[in-house]
Amino acid sequence: MKNTIEKEIVLNNVGMEFDNGTQKVTALTSVSLDINKGEFVSLLGPSGCGKTTLLRIIADLLQPTSGSVEIGGETPKEARLKKKYGIVFQSPVLYDWRNVRKNVELPLEIMKVPKAERKERAEAMLEMVGLKEFMEHYPRQLSGGMQQRVGIARALVIRPEILLMDEPFSALDEFTREKLHEDLLNIWRKTNKTIIFVTHNISESVFLSDKICVLSPHPGRLSAVINVDLPRPRTIEIKNTPEYTALIAKVRNSFEGV
Amino acid sequence: MVIKKFLKSKYMVNIVWILLFFIGWEIVALLVELSPEIRSPEKVLPHFWKIIASVFDVNKIDGENTAIQLVLMNAKATLIRSVEGFILGMIWGFILALLMNLSGIIEKIAFPYLMLIQMIPILGMAPIILAITGDINKSRIWIAAILTFYPVATNTLAGFKSVEKEKHELMYSYAATTFQIYTKTLIPAAIPYFFTGLKIAAPLAITASIIVDTLQGDLGLGCLLSQSLKGSMTRYVFWQIVVISAAIGILSYVLMGIIEKIISPHNRLKKN
Structure with missing residues (x-):
């Protein structure tokens, strides 16, 4: 078994200090973590635990002040330049002046992909997230959930190996969120991406993940890694099982000093 | 119904x-x-209908033209100058906003001067510009340009700065070049702000040319305005100028709105 598992992301004693001028604030202290290829991993914790900071370090949007990060044997910068990851933010961050298809084509335009191929790839992605009929709509004509799907399609259109998601569903209502959970799992199964999913929602992390990394604040640190061995594919019904409830309790109990 | x-x-x-x-x-x-x-x-x-009636008055005021012919002829001269000044000011304003956004140092140096130029009254600035250019027509265009470029520069700069952090991060994650960041993200995002600047500037450019007209006799609404006040012609020439300048000012504003809607059709869509 062991040799079939390939490590995709290796965090080694990652620490992050911010200097706000008057004092140093420790956002993260010595986080070590391995994330395997194709794994769905949640970074779970309350605000101030450094979960978003950790995601941003992996995305090369922040430089850690100590420790190292390897993505497929490369530095985060190399991984970024090779478009190894796609990123989805809490807000959809769509371009109002571009229609849905053009929004998804944007990263391909930057990468100078020829027009016909851009169109084809964007359409394929939009079909996968279930928005094929809305391709010529503008973002403001879409609901919040649909906008976030466009964001996911845009992240995946560059064919990254990793999908980084920063609280992508936290601004959505419960019904939309549950629907998107199932859809995200389907997309994940079809594409075999490694997903790192930042959230402060315990049930969301249990429902989605293979592995939950529980982070605690003051200072931000990794306090537990919990494996979620619920069977896949998962549907909403799994939330009614005692195993699911037990896992939720286990995750909740793992928090320290919140 | x-x-x-x-x-x-x-x-x-x-x-x-x-x-x-x-x-x-x-x-x-x-x-x-x-x-x-x-x-x-x-x-x-006067009653508004009397002003309208004066438009159809066929009496020749200066031996050749009726009141409305004279007013329209001068309005054309003023309008051409303000449009020239406006376009110049628009280009400068946009380029300056671009430079200020590209370099914090340029922004820090240029901004106080921008403010200063705005604080000098037009009537004080006009003789200085006239002395520099040595030509009344050129200085009228200059004044219109100076008044245009401030609102355009400040609003466009605000537009560049309004782009949320995540869009910058997205561009960074795609390893976009500075040129791509501007053409794909910052400039399109600043367009509504740019047009806000243009909407403020368009009537200003026209008012400014009219005011500067009054400094020296020539063709132009301002020149005709001062002549009409001296009593050498019917008072309704004055009123026609007032109504027409106001109309041009409003129309210039409306025109900017129409151009904006043509350029960015997504703004017309209703929010879902």
Whole structure:
């Protein structure tokens, strides 16, 4: 078994200090973590635990002040330049002046992909997230959930190996969120991406993940890694099982000093 | 049903607004006319219909042209100068905003000067510009340009700065070049702000050219305005100029709105 598992992301004693001028604030202290290829991993914790900071370090949007990060044997910068990851933010961050298809084509335009191929790839992605009929709509004509799907399609259109998601569903209502959970799992199964999913929602992390990394604040640190061995594919019904409830309790109990 | 829908439409607001304006005008004009202290009511506020009637007056004022011909001829001269100045100011304003956004040092150096230029009254600035250019026509264009470029530069800069952090991060994650960041993200995002600047600047450019006209006799609404006040021609030339300048000012604003809508059709869409 062991040799079939390939490590995709290796965090080694990652620490992050911010200097706000008057004092140093420790956002993260010595986080070590391995994330395997194709794994769905949640970074779970309350605000101030450094979960978003950790995601941003992996995305090369922040430089850690100590420790190292390897993505497929490369530095985060190399991984970024090779478009190894796609990123989805809490807000959809769509371009109002571009229609849905053009929004998804944007990263391909930057990468100078020829027009016909851009169109084809964007359409394929939009079909996968279930928005094929809305391709010529503008973002403001879409609901919040649909906008976030466009964001996911845009992240995946560059064919990254990793999908980084920063609280992508936290601004959505419960019904939309549950629907998107199932859809995200389907997309994940079809594409075999490694997903790192930042959230402060315990049930969301249990429902989605293979592995939950529980982070605690003051200072931000990794306090537990919990494996979620619920069977896949998962549907909403799994939330009614005692195993699911037990896992939720286990995750909740793992928090320290919140 | 149709009537009800019409009553609620935005046209209704405009119609009510226009009606109230003219009713108000006529009431004041009537009061002025009836007031025993005011000896020449047409100097304070004539009836609007009298101004309209004066447009159709065929009397030649300067031996060649009727009042309206004279006004339109001068309006054309003023309009051409303000449009030239406006376009120049628009280009400078945009380039300056771009430079200020590209370099914090340029922004810190340029901004106080921008403010300073704005604080000098137009009538104070005009003779200086005239002394520099040595040509009244050029200095009129310059003044229009100077008044245009400040609102355009500051609003466009605000537009560049309004782009949320995540869009910058997205561009960074795609390893976009500075050129791509500007063409794909910052400039399109700043377009509505750019047009806000243009909407402020367009009537300003016209007002400025009219004011600067008054400094030296030539063709131009401002020149005609000062002549008409000296009593050598009918007072209605003055009123025609007032109405036409106001109309040009409003139209210039409306025109900017129309161009913006053509350029960015997504703004017309209703939010879901």
